[in-house]
Amino acid sequence: MRVIAGRAGGVRLVSPKNGVRPTMDRVKAAIFSSLGEMVIGARVLDLFAGTGALGIEALSRGADSALFVEEDRQSITAIGKNLTKTGFAGRVRQQDVFKFLKNAGAAAEKFQIVFADPPYDKTKSGEGFTEKLLSNETLPRLLDRGAVFVLEKRPGEELPAAKLWQVTRQKTYGATEVLFLSPIRE
Numbered sequence: 001m002r003v004i005a006g007r008a009g010g011v012r013l014v015s016p017k018n019g020v021r022p023t024m025d026r027v028k029a030a031i032f033s034s035l036g037e038m039v040i041g042a043r044v045l046d047l048f049a050g051t052g053a054l055g056i057e058a059l060s061r062g063a064d065s066a067l068f069v070e071e072d073r074q075s076i077t078a079i080g081k082n083l084t085k086t087g088f089a090g091r092v093r094q095q096d097v098f099k100f101l102k103n104a105g106a107a108a109e110k111f112q113i114v115f116a117d118p119p120y121d122k123t124k125s126g127e128g129f130t131e132k133l134l135s136n137e138t139l140p141r142l143l144d145r146g147a148v149f150v151l152e153k154r155p156g157e158e159l160p161a162a163k164l165w166q167v168t169r170q171k172t173y174g175a176t177e178v179l180f181l182s183p184i185r186e
Contacts, residue, residue, distance in 0.1 A: 001053060004029050006060030008086035015051050016074035023053055023117060023152065027173045031150055032057060034169065034180065035113065038148065039063050042112040045142065047097045048129075052079035052090070054115040054150075059088040063113070066090040069100045101138045110144040117152040131160050140164050140183035149181040 003011045004025060023031075031054070032039065040062035046055035047069050055066035068079050068090055076094045083090050093100060097118070118129035130153045133139065143149060149165065155177040159167075169180035 001025065001051065003053075003057055003060045003086060004032070006057070006062065008056070008060040008088065011086050013051055013053055013056065013085070014078045014081045016072070016078045018072060018074040023050075024173070024176065027152070027176050027178060028053065028057055030171065030173060031178060032061060035148070035150075038113065043067075043110070043144075045069070045111040045114045047100075047114065047116040047133075048118045049079055049092075049115075050075050050117060052082050052092075054117070055090060056082055056086055056088060058113060058115075059090065060086065067109075067111075068092045069095060069097055071096045098132065098136065101136050101142075104138060104142060109142070110147075111142055112144050112147045114139070114143060114147070114149045116149070120154045120157075128157065130154075130157055134165055135160050135163075137164065143183055145185075147182070149183070151179045151181060153177050153179065 001013045001015055003009055039058050042063045044055050044058045044063045044066040049068040049070040052068050055068050059066050070076055079092050118133055155172050165181040166184050167179055168182055171178050
């Protein structure tokens with residue numbers, strides 16, 4: 001796994017040995033090809049950040065800032081090492097994503113790009129991480145107008161009824177389905 005393009009293009013990234021499922025280079029290349037120039041100058045939020053590969057790729061391609069949210073300690077260590085290897089500064093928050101979202105509702109910070117690659121398994125309550133994330137009412141409020149939410153999920157995984165999000169693009173790459181979503185604004 002490596003940074004594909006930009007200032008840190010070619011730098012190999014560290015991956016923890018904790019079962020994290022990093023975004024494959026092919027999928028990452030397709031995501032950033034779709035985002036194009038939107039990345040330049042963007043404020044990026046990387047949820048379930050894992051290795052930080054998506055946020056770091058965005059920084060390499062000209063994003064202004066990236067906030068990485070990840071609960072797992074080994075992954076947090078890997079994100080820190082990857083930021084050091086690439087020479088980028090990013091804010092790293094070790095916290096459960098849903099607790100972060102609960103607390104972020106009062107914050108004024110808005111993002112132009114939000115990445116999320118949640119675990120494919122279920123939460124402790126038996127709900128899918130993707131379903132819980134798409135049903136979270138705080139997340140759409142963290143996106144600026146014209147922003148995009150890029151979600152990776154298991155192909156065939158059912159989505160909740162579209163109350164908060166509109167799918168603008170959808171593509172499957174092997175065992176990964178990528179959705180580009182925009183908030184439904186009232």
